[in-house]
Amino acid sequence: MFHGNIPSSQVAEPLRLPKRRRLPPILDVALPLLAVLSGIMLFLAMPNIIEGSGWWPLVKASTLALSATIVAFGVNKLAIERGAPLATTGFLGATLVSIGSILAVGAGLFAATYSGLVFRDVGELRLQEHGAALSAYVSAQTSAAAQASLADPAIRAIVSDLEQKTACEIAESCISGRGKGGNGPVARAVQEYAGRATSIGEQVVAADAQRHQIADRLHAGLIEYQSVLGDESRDLNQRRAGLQTIDAKIRQDAGALEAVTPLTLLSAYASELQAGVSLPGRPEAQARLGALLTRHGQSLAAVVASIEKTMVVAPAFPKRTGVSDTFTYIAHFLPVAAICVVVELIFPLTLWAYTFWALTWDTYRQEQRNGAMRRSEDDDDGDGSPRPPTPSRGRPIANGHAADVRSNPTHRT
Numbered sequence: 001m002f003h004g005n006i007p008s009s010q011v012a013e014p015l016r017l018p019k020r021r022r023l024p025p026i027l028d029v030a031l032p033l034l035a036v037l038s039g040i041m042l043f044l045a046m047p048n049i050i051e052g053s054g055w056w057p058l059v060k061a062s063t064l065a066l067s068a069t070i071v072a073f074g075v076n077k078l079a080i081e082r083g084a085p086l087a088t089t090g091f092l093g094a095t096l097v098s099i100g101s102i103l104a105v106g107a108g109l110f111a112a113t114y115s116g117l118v119f120r121d122v123g124e125l126r127l128q129e130h131g132a133a134l135s136a137y138v139s140a141q142t143s144a145a146a147q148a149s150l151a152d153p154a155i156r157a158i159v160s161d162l163e164q165k166t167a168c169e170i171a172e173s174c175i176s177g178r179g180k181g182g183n184g185p186v187a188r189a190v191q192e193y194a195g196r197a198t199s200i201g202e203q204v205v206a207a208d209a210q211r212h213q214i215a216d217r218l219h220a221g222l223i224e225y226q227s228v229l230g231d232e233s234r235d236l237n238q239r240r241a242g243l244q245t246i247d248a249k250i251r252q253d254a255g256a257l258e259a260v261t262p263l264t265l266l267s268a269y270a271s272e273l274q275a276g277v278s279l280p281g282r283p284e285a286q287a288r289l290g291a292l293l294t295r296h297g298q299s300l301a302a303v304v305a306s307i308e309k310t311m312v313v314a315p316a317f318p319k320r321t322g323v324s325d326t327f328t329y330i331a332h333f334l335p336v337a338a339i340c341v342v343v344e345l346i347f348p349l350t351l352w353a354y355t356f357w358a359l360t361w362d363t364y365r366q367e368q369r370n371g372a373m374r375r376s377e378d379d380d381d382g383d384g385s386p387r388p389p390t391p392s393r394g395r396p397i398a399n400g401h402a403a404d405v406r407s408n409p410t411h412r413t
Helices: 026-049 056-088 092-172 185-229 236-260 263-274 283-306 323-329 334-381
Strands: none
Touching: 026 056, 026 092, 026 334, 056 092, 056 334, 092 185, 092 236, 092 263, 092 283, 092 323, 092 334, 185 236, 185 263, 185 283, 263 283
16 A cells, blocks of 8 residues: 555554543532532531530431532532523523522522531620620729719818808807807808718718729629630530629629719709708898808709719620521621632532533534535535436436336346
């Protein structure tokens, strides 16, 4: 055999590349692997949501994870291997059902997986936020209570001035203007107001000492709250129970701190001072003493107004963490949420989309090839050369012409 002018013995054999190893299709690997990964993630997440101890929560988690794995694999496989080919034909129902089933299963797995993975962290984060709010509440309460210390110097000033006026009235009749002193009705009236001021001042001093004790207990409670919250050796539920007890004590002490200052008594005494005094038959002394008491009453009322009770409301202790609470902190745990979304939703939808596009492209190429073959056949039929006649039944072709079998005597049937 010759190749042109070269003997076949001198022609080199063509170089043959090694046979390529056939790799398994990506869907045959990706779909089972994706379902297994989803099941593992769900198995790790479920024990955080399911309450209980021992092996029973693990049995529940295993059952849920296995069921989710089977459902995820079945739905994704049907959607990609059955739904995508039907979608390329324009079957709208197949498109909607396949994409909708992927979204439904993926959304359910994402909600369960993400919430379970961050469930305990969200519970601890909520307790931390409550600790911060509780600290702000205690700070506001102690600041408001500290203003009550202004009442002590105001009462002391009133007591000192009234005692001085009493001594002056007894010695020289400074207020009444009659005689050369003595313990008359004016002096006794001033002594009465001074005595009540002294009694109220003693209560204010006692309240101030009690207020400092309560403030110390409040700060100690906040320190204990943070200490219990940061104790990683204890379970979160155990820490939560301890924190709830501390929170109740802090609320109780805060309420006592608000009530310890005798604001009602101070307001009543200020109103009494401003009401004046009655000295029958002594109009001048009544006017002088009334003006003195009114001035003290107005100053005390101004102090009481500056230390009115605070309207800060204590923060409520957080309820037990629920699955819906985890989505409130999705921005805080964004990397975890992103991974769950990719595994449960984005990747299955991506597989479906690329499968759909690949099948659509193959269909388009096949249609192009078929069209080219039809055009080629049409061109061959129109080149001017005669087409061989179609033989009729019983009329064999001879030299390009149909021959009549009956007219040929040499032909045997």
